[in-house]
Amino acid sequence: MKIVIINGPNLNLLGTREPGIYGDKTFDAYYEDLKLSFPDVEFDYFQSNIEGVLIDTIQKEGFSCDGILLNAAAYTHTSVGIGDAIKAIDAPVVEIHISNTFSREDFRHKSYLSSVVKGIIVGFGLDSYRLGVESILKIKGE
Ligand code: DQA
Numbered sequence: 001m002k003i004v005i006i007n008g009p010n011l012n013l014l015g016t017r018e019p020g021i022y023g024d025k026t027f028d029a030y031y032e033d034l035k036l037s038f039p040d041v042e043f044d045y046f047q048s049n050i051e052g053v054l055i056d057t058i059q060k061e062g063f064s065c066d067g068i069l070l071n072a073a074a075y076t077h078t079s080v081g082i083g084d085a086i087k088a089i090d091a092p093v094v095e096i097h098i099s100n101t102f103s104r105e106d107f108r109h110k111s112y113l114s115s116v117v118k119g120i121i122v123g124f125g126l127d128s129y130r131l132g133v134e135s136i137l138k139i140k141g142e
Helices: 027-037 051-061 073-077 080-088 127-139
Strands: 002-007 042-047 067-071 093-097 119-122
Touching (some): 002 051, 002 127, 027 127, 067 127
Parallel strands (some): 002 042
């Protein structure tokens, strides 16, 4: 069981970026805990601030892993290209958001990904990623 986590722009700054919204834990620290919680799952983690690199990563991983947790961050609200990449691959993609995007600015209510992903987990803080792992394990019957 291999699950790939892909984080988009500015999520490399978790821990210091707007802690009132995103919390004060770094993603690296959270990721270490997450791996310990699921010892039978093989994880891989990528982060990029560049849309094309995210698309390359989705294409590269999307035919060999069991599922992708994708927090495309701001590109969620703008990227037809990332939506098309999700449609082109085999692996189920779960759209992840740390904050509740629907309780924030109007431009965050639109997602170019929601209609092409398997499901969406929004607003549970970093725990959204753990819930995403659980959802992929369920989909795969594990
Ligand atoms: C985010 C929500 C997006 O609107 C925002 O641009 C992000 C993070 C979240 O995880 O809550 O960078 O995807």
